[in-house]
Amino acid sequence: MSCLFCRIVDGEIPATVVHETKTTVxxxxxxxxxxxxxxxxxxxxxxxxxxxxxxQLGDLFAAAKEVAEAEGVSETGYRLVFNTGPDSGQEVFHAHLHVLGGRKL
Known part of the structure; x- marks a missing residue:
């Protein structure tokens, strides 16, 4: 498969993985x-x-919560964002949830 994120899941492309579960990366x-x-x-x-x-949504949100805690932004706040479709700015067409934090957004 040529999907960039599928290739990351399969270990074909390196990524800085910070959290993994049975269903998420x-x-x-x-x-x-x-x-x-x-x-x-x-x-x-x-x-x-x-x-x-x-x-799947529940798994993604649970993983995002764990990431926010591990990254130290769960107390100060963080943003969760899905981009859907080309007009939204989605560049890789494999669903992904952005966890953004570490400063005022």
Whole structure:
């Protein structure tokens, strides 16, 4: 598969992984927009957020909570963002949840 994020999940492309579960992988964004900028993705290929199941969404949000705690932004606050479709700025068409924090947003 040519999906960049699927290749990260498969270990074909290196990434700075900060959290993993049976169903998710979280890694640092290569072009961070904040001091903490981590992408949380489902291991299974899903093109965008609106195609995720309720269970997948729950897994992503649970992983995002763990990432925020580990990155030290859970007390000060952080932003969770899904971009869906080209007009939103989605560049990789594998659903991903941005965890942004570490400064006022």
């Amino acid at each position: 979280a890694f640092r964004d290569i072009r961070p927009k904040a001091p903490v900028h981590v992408l949380v993705i489902p291991r299974e290929h899903v093109p965008n957020a609106v195609d995720l199941t309720g269970e």
